[in-house]
Amino acid sequence: MVNKESNSYTLIFSAVLVVLVGVLLTVVFEITNTPYEKSVEMEKRQNILSAALGKALSREEADGLFTKYIKDSKVYNAQGVEVQGQDAFNLDLAKELKKSESEQLYPLFVFQDGEVTRYILGMRGTGLWGPVWGYIAIESDLNSVFYANFDHKGETPGLGAEIKQPIFQDQFGLDKGKRIYNGSEFKGIVVEKKGRTSESSPEFAHVVNGISGGTITSDGVSYMLQKYLKAFDAFATKSGLKGSNVQAQLHLNASTQNP
Amino acid sequence: MELVNIFIRSIFIENMIFAYFLGMCSYLAVSKKVNTAVGLGMAVIFVLGVTIPINYLLENYLLKAGALSWLGPDLADVNLGFLSFIMFIAVIAAVVQLVEMAVEKFSPTLYSALGIFLPLIAVNCSILGGALFMQEKDFPNIGQATVYGLGSGVGWFIAIVAIAAIREKIRYSNVPGPLRGLGMAFIITGLMGIAFLSFSGIKL
Amino acid sequence: MSTETIAAVKERKPLFTAKDRKLITDPLDDDNPITVQVLGICSALAVTVQVKPALFMSMGVLFVLIMGNLVVSLIRNLIPSRVRIIVQLVIVAALVTVVDQVLKAYAYDVSKELSVFVGLIITNCIVMGRLEAFALANKPGPAILDGIGNGLGYSFILLLVAVVRELFGSGTILGFPIIGEWALNLGYKHNGLFVLPPMALVIVGVIIWVQRSRNQKLIEAN
Numbered sequence: 001m002v003n004k005e006s007n008s009y010t011l012i013f014s015a016v017l018v019v020l021v022g023v024l025l026t027v028v029f030e031i032t033n034t035p036y037e038k039s040v041e042m043e044k045r046q047n048i049l050s051a052a053l054g055k056a057l058s059r060e061e062a063d064g065l066f067t068k069y070i071k072d073s074k075v076y077n078a079q080g081v082e083v084q085g086q087d088a089f090n091l092d093l094a095k096e097l098k099k100s101e102s103e104q105l106y107p108l109f110v111f112q113d114g115e116v117t118r119y120i121l122g123m124r125g126t127g128l129w130g131p132v133w134g135y136i137a138i139e140s141d142l143n144s145v146f147y148a149n150f151d152h153k154g155e156t157p158g159l160g161a162e163i164k165q166p167i168f169q170d171q172f173g174l175d176k177g178k179r180i181y182n183g184s185e186f187k188g189i190v191v192e193k194k195g196r197t198s199e200s201s202p203e204f205a206h207v208v209n210g211i212s213g214g215t216i217t218s219d220g221v222s223y224m225l226q227k228y229l230k231a232f233d234a235f236a237t238k239s240g241l242k243g244s245n246v247q248a249q250l251h252l253n254a255s256t257q258n259p
Numbered sequence: 260m261e262l263v264n265i266f267i268r269s270i271f272i273e274n275m276i277f278a279y280f281l282g283m284c285s286y287l288a289v290s291k292k293v294n295t296a297v298g299l300g301m302a303v304i305f306v307l308g309v310t311i312p313i314n315y316l317l318e319n320y321l322l323k324a325g326a327l328s329w330l331g332p333d334l335a336d337v338n339l340g341f342l343s344f345i346m347f348i349a350v351i352a353a354v355v356q357l358v359e360m361a362v363e364k365f366s367p368t369l370y371s372a373l374g375i376f377l378p379l380i381a382v383n384c385s386i387l388g389g390a391l392f393m394q395e396k397d398f399p400n401i402g403q404a405t406v407y408g409l410g411s412g413v414g415w416f417i418a419i420v421a422i423a424a425i426r427e428k429i430r431y432s433n434v435p436g437p438l439r440g441l442g443m444a445f446i447i448t449g450l451m452g453i454a455f456l457s458f459s460g461i462k463l
Numbered sequence: 464m465s466t467e468t469i470a471a472v473k474e475r476k477p478l479f480t481a482k483d484r485k486l487i488t489d490p491l492d493d494d495n496p497i498t499v500q501v502l503g504i505c506s507a508l509a510v511t512v513q514v515k516p517a518l519f520m521s522m523g524v525l526f527v528l529i530m531g532n533l534v535v536s537l538i539r540n541l542i543p544s545r546v547r548i549i550v551q552l553v554i555v556a557a558l559v560t561v562v563d564q565v566l567k568a569y570a571y572d573v574s575k576e577l578s579v580f581v582g583l584i585i586t587n588c589i590v591m592g593r594l595e596a597f598a599l600a601n602k603p604g605p606a607i608l609d610g611i612g613n614g615l616g617y618s619f620i621l622l623l624v625a626v627v628r629e630l631f632g633s634g635t636i637l638g639f640p641i642i643g644e645w646a647l648n649l650g651y652k653h654n655g656l657f658v659l660p661p662m663a664l665v666i667v668g669v670i671i672w673v674q675r676s677r678n679q680k681l682i683e684a685n
Contacts (some may be wrong), residue, residue: 010546224523345557348585382552387553437673437682452664
């Protein structure tokens with residue numbers, strides 16, 4: 001019997017263990033990494049498409065339909081200038097958020113189904129506990145909000161976490177008549193305490209009700225919406241999308257090429 | 260300012276015990292007397308304050324996707340993230356061991372105060388939890404990570420000292436038999452947690 | 464005749480001896496890891512807001528506990544006692560990494576919900592506690608049973624807490640509505656307090672209370 005307590009035995013034992021464990025974990029990682037990365041990608045597609053179509057989709061459905069509907073994507077900076085050589089789908093918003101605000105990049109996806117065009121903005125911000133993110137779809141008039149969805153890492157269940165529930169998201173539905181502009185003035189969408197703006201006032205077109213008990217999360221979502229919509233406003237103005245408003249859907253590709 | 264914010268947040272809002280229940284085992288086991296609770300609390304502050312920055316460096320220069328790019332552009336694609344659990348726990352176990360030896364050698368008084376608690380700390384969930392939360396929060400620099408570690412430790416310290424004080428006093432109350440000891444400790448912790456909820460949302 | 468032989472066979476070599484059975488049943492009540500041994504509360508309570516994550520967490524812990532007990536028990540005569548704790552931690556960490564990777568790949572939604580709490584199985588005191596107290600000193604067979612017993616005892620409490628919190632907090636179980644619209648129309652309100660973290664502690668406290676009133680020998684001296 002070898003002496004179990006000798007230094008050399010302990011060292012050999014540890015070395016063998018480390019090698020075995022390392023090999024095991026590498027094998028497991030190799031097997032599981034591809035399905036994992038695929039799920040992450042599919043979830044992104046699912047979120048983008050369900051904002052664009054205004055309905056919940058299964059991950060598999062979304063995967064099949066994505067290339068059919070999402071025809072184009074752009075990346076632009078806070079000044080609204082399109083940035084070439086960036087892939088909107090793989091743009092890591094978490095990384096962008098760490099840069100100074102003027103250097104951050106913003107992704108935009110263009111949904112096209114026959115005559116219908118919608119613009120989907122990818123967004124990311126901070127809630128109470130951690131990051132919140134979402135997608136908001138805007139009609140081709142560049143004003144009406146079509147739908148939006150949100151998700152979060154770990155907001156309080158039942159309170160802040162409600163942002164991913166229909167009760168919050170449906171407020172962004174087309175039938176609710178939310179708009180980004182009041183005439184030509186940029187307003188964006190603000191999340192605020194229910195009742196602060198009367199539902200009958202014209203201002204209510206730019207307001208959605210926050211979640212009672214989830215104030216910090218609601219404020220985070222509000223800030224995020226304003227920031228990304230403002231950048232989109234800048235992009236729409238600079239790229240000429242807005243000038244050719246009504247015809248935009250037909251001449252999308254031509255109009256976005258002017259800086 | 261950001262540092263103060265992280266510090267306050269990690270003590271009061273994201274308190275290891277009241278918000279995440281981390282380190283509950285030793286929290287319940289060692290909270291019968293204030294003296295011992297203070298000892299363990301200090302040890303946790305110290306170990307969190309040391310291991311979080313070390314794990315932060317490991318995470319950012321070794322484990323994260325693209326973390327190895329400082330060694331050469333070929334390695335920019337390497338993602339060793341799947342090894343993070345093992346690396347973190349190894350660092351924690353090693354640091355605890357080192358700290359134990361160092362304290363024993365240089366400060367026998369501190370050692371006799373902390374001695375028996377140090378080995379316990381390697382398996383204290385709040386230490387590994389701190390490392391995992393640090394990984395998730397993705398701090399931009401090591402200063403913030405260190406402050407986060409210290410703050411989490413202080414939060415844990417406050418929690419265990421407070422419950423120990425309450426448990427010392429509650430001995431004089433007429434608690435129903437089946438609820439004595441453990442049951443009561445759970446419920447008091449719950450009530451304290453509700454009190455701590457009122458801190459949520461504080462921003463400096 | 465045939466029944467007799469079966470009985471005889473059973474008597475000669477029963478699949479589970481009374482002692483083996485005790486290994487499984489004890490942790491469910493008298494020696495429950497959470498309410499009596501006070502182990503493994505750390506990573507447990509945060510995942511009990513809903514039943515589904517609690518279920519997956521239980522399965523993860525059960526797997527790690529059984530495999531960890533088995534592996535440590537198999538190599539118990541080879542482990543140098545000086546590095547014993549680190550060896551156990553490495554084995555557990557490796558198993559947990561496997562669980563984490565598998566969840567990420569094949570149960571993506573669940574892994575999102577559990578997030579860092581999967582990693583915390585490593586320091587779940589139940590796992591380390593059972594490795595240290597049982598697997599290091601016993602043969603693989605009983606070690607597996609001990610793992611199953613303690614894993615089930617843990618899962619039982621976890622699911623109990625999760626059912627209570629999901630039912631009263633959001634009126635559903637596993638996402639299916641249990642408390643219907645009619646109750647809400649009658650003025651019933653979901654109790655938001657149940658979804659907040661502190662309620663998990665209070666519920667465990669109450670469970671301990673119930674268990675100890677039933678089982679008087681567990682009552683602590685003041």
